[in-house]
Every structure is written in structure tokens, then in C-alpha cells.
Amino acid sequence: MRAAFKTVCSFEIHEASPRFSAIMGSDGGIIGFKNIEQLSDHSVAENIAIFRRLKQNYPTKLILASIMGQNDAEWEELARLCEKNGADGIAAINTIKSVIGVNPHTYVSEPAVRGRSAVGGYSGNAVKPIALRFIAELGQNPALRGMHLSAMGGIETWRDALEFILLGACSVQVTTAVMQYGYRIIDDLKTGLNLYLAEKGFNSIQEAVGLALDAISDTTDVLERDTVIFPRFLREKCIGCGRCAISCGDGGHQAIKLDENRRPKLNGQKCVGCHLCILVCLQRAITPGIKRIQRK
Numbered sequence: 001m002r003a004a005f006k007t008v009c010s011f012e013i014h015e016a017s018p019r020f021s022a023i024m025g026s027d028g029g030i031i032g033f034k035n036i037e038q039l040s041d042h043s044v045a046e047n048i049a050i051f052r053r054l055k056q057n058y059p060t061k062l063i064l065a066s067i068m069g070q071n072d073a074e075w076e077e078l079a080r081l082c083e084k085n086g087a088d089g090i091a092a093i094n095t096i097k098s099v100i101g102v103n104p105h106t107y108v109s110e111p112a113v114r115g116r117s118a119v120g121g122y123s124g125n126a127v128k129p130i131a132l133r134f135i136a137e138l139g140q141n142p143a144l145r146g147m148h149l150s151a152m153g154g155i156e157t158w159r160d161a162l163e164f165i166l167l168g169a170c171s172v173q174v175t176t177a178v179m180q181y182g183y184r185i186i187d188d189l190k191t192g193l194n195l196y197l198a199e200k201g202f203n204s205i206q207e208a209v210g211l212a213l214d215a216i217s218d219t220t221d222v223l224e225r226d227t228v229i230f231p232r233f234l235r236e237k238c239i240g241c242g243r244c245a246i247s248c249g250d251g252g253h254q255a256i257k258l259d260e261n262r263r264p265k266l267n268g269q270k271c272v273g274c275h276l277c278i279l280v281c282l283q284r285a286i287t288p289g290i291k292r293i294q295r296k
């Protein structure tokens with residue numbers, strides 16, 4: 001385990017209130033998180049004292065220091081104080097610039113600070129696909145081979161962490177999920193990863209680093225295009241809501257019609273195997289089918 005520290009700076013930090021906002025899922029949990037927070041509000045001296053204490057108490061653990069200067073001299077001074085000159089690793093991603101929740105009556109977005117707001121950093125599980133894309137790109141870059149890649153962006157569970165590791169991350173970091181659930185999720189994350197390693201017969205997590213890199217391409221040109229996988233409708237699960245037919249009709253290829261019992265009927269001539277119907281079915285009553293056709 002490593003401790004990654006809030007960015008240390010020597011300018012005065014004076015935070016706004018409120019400073020967070022979030023997009024919630026239907027279960028009330030946070031999907032995406034926005035912050036307009038600045039950097040560490042502790043002085044440089046206070047932060048360095050905390051580094052020293054951590055080093056004393058946990059001599060074998062690594063501290064990742066993050067610094068921001070306003071000019072070269074400040075950067076140098078902070079780097080010297082943190083005993084960190086020159087990079088031997090890359091951490092990604094930071095939060096993504098965002099605006100969320102514009103109020104239709106006040107016209108102010110969130111978080112609103114006495115009638116105004118500001119563009120702020122978006123994080124949490126919603127940014128994970130974007131973060132994974134960045135990590136894959138870094139993981140595949142030959143110029144970065146051998147460099148320690150520390151990944152973050154939307155990690156909540158061991159499975160999230162594993163996905164970053166499979167794309168080349170040597171370590172992972174968690175911010176928003178810890179703010180939401182506390183440090184206890186790290187224990188769950190470690191337990192899950194250890195079970196996965198045991199199941200796969202891996203001796204260490206290093207053996208999983210980058211295993212998914214070969215199968216991801218930055219262009220769709222390389223993909224095979226001759227096979228169509230039709231959807232398979234599970235009659236026993238279908239409740240006849242018609243979502244598949246609506247989505248296919250209005251947003252797809254008009255390949256699904258409902259029969260007299262409101263059960264989906266597929267027109268194989270029209271179906272392109274896009275699987276939109278599978279994704280919109282709330283009953284999970286549609287799965288990828290076994291029927292494939294070879295195009296000429």
C-alpha cells in the first residue's frame with residue numbers, strides 16, 4: 001500500500017462552500033462527482049511535517065507526493081522539500097472539466113456559491129471508461145515501456161482496479177470512492193484482487209499487468225465484420241414491456257416487432273446484431289444468440 005498525498009502548494013488556499021456536487025444513480029449512490037476544490041489547505045511546513053511522521057511510522061511504505069508551484073523557483077523548492085526530482089512514473093487521470101446540474105430557475109449550476117458557480121473537476125465511476133482509455137493508451141506507448149503507471153479515475157471495487165491493472169497500471173489510486181465509502185473499501189478491494197489472483201493461479205499482481213493491452217485497438221478498422229450475432233429472447237423472462245421493440249424501431253434497424261402477446265419477434269433480414277435491445281432490456285430477457293451469419 002502507498003499513500004498518495006493531496007497536492008502541496010505554497011500559495012494561500014481559501015475554499016468556497018459548498019464545493020462538491022454529484023450526479024446520483026437511481027439507488028441514491030454517486031455516479032459522477034464534481035469538485036471545485038483547490039489544493040491542500042495545509043501550509044508547506046505542515047505537509048512536510050506530516051510526510052516525516054508518515055515516513056517514521058511506516059518506513060517501508062511509499063508516499064506519492066504531488067506538488068504545484070506558481071513559478072520555476074517554487075516548483076524546484078517544493079520538489080526539493082518532497083525529495084522528488086525527476087519523474088520515474090506517471091499518474092493518470094486527473095478530474096475532467098465539467099459543469100453539472102444547471103438550475104432551471106436560478107440559472108446557476110452546481111455547486112452554487114452565493115449565486116455563482118465554476119467549471120470543476122469530474123470524477124467517480126462515471127469517468128472510468130475515459131480513464132481506462134487513457135491508461136490503455138499510456139500502457140501501449142512504447143516510449144513509456146518500463147515506466148511505473150499509477151492509474152485512477154472511477155475505481156470503486158476490486159474489479160475496477162483489476163481493469164486498470166490489466167491495461168498496464170502498476171498501481172491504482174482511489175479518491176472519490178473513499179470520500180463516499182471510507183478507507184474500508186480498500187480492504188474489500190484487496191480481498192477481491194487476492195481471490196482473483198488465487199482463482200487464476202497468479203503468484204502476484206504483477207503477472208496481471210497489461211494482459212488486456214493486446215486485445216484493445218485505438219481504431220475499429222482492425223475488427224472482424226463478417227459475423228452477426230443475433231439477439232436471443234428468453235420467453236420465460238420477458239414481461240412484454242416492449243422496450244426492445246421501441247428502441248429497435250426508433251433508434252435501431254426496425255428489426256423487432258411485438259406479436260399479439262406483446263412478445264418480441266425478430267426480423268432476421270433487418271437485424272444487424274447491434275445488441276441495443278440487449279442493453280435496454282430491464283428484465284435481462286435478451287442475450288447474445290448462438291445464430292451467426294456470414295456476410296458475403
Ligand SMILES: Cc1cc2nc3c(=O)[nH]c(=O)nc-3n(C[C@H](O)[C@H](O)[C@H](O)COP(=O)(O)O)c2cc1C
Pocket residue numbers: 006007033035037038039040066092093094095121122123124125127152153154155173174175176177
Ligand atoms: C475533492 C477532490 C480533490 C482532489 N484534489 C486533488 C489534488 O489536490 N491533486 C491532484 O493531483 N488530484 C486531486 N484530485 C483528483 C484525484 O486525485 C483523481 O485524479 C480523480 O479524482 C479521479 O479519481 P477518482 O475517480 O478515484 O476520484 C482531487 C479529486 C477530488 C474528488
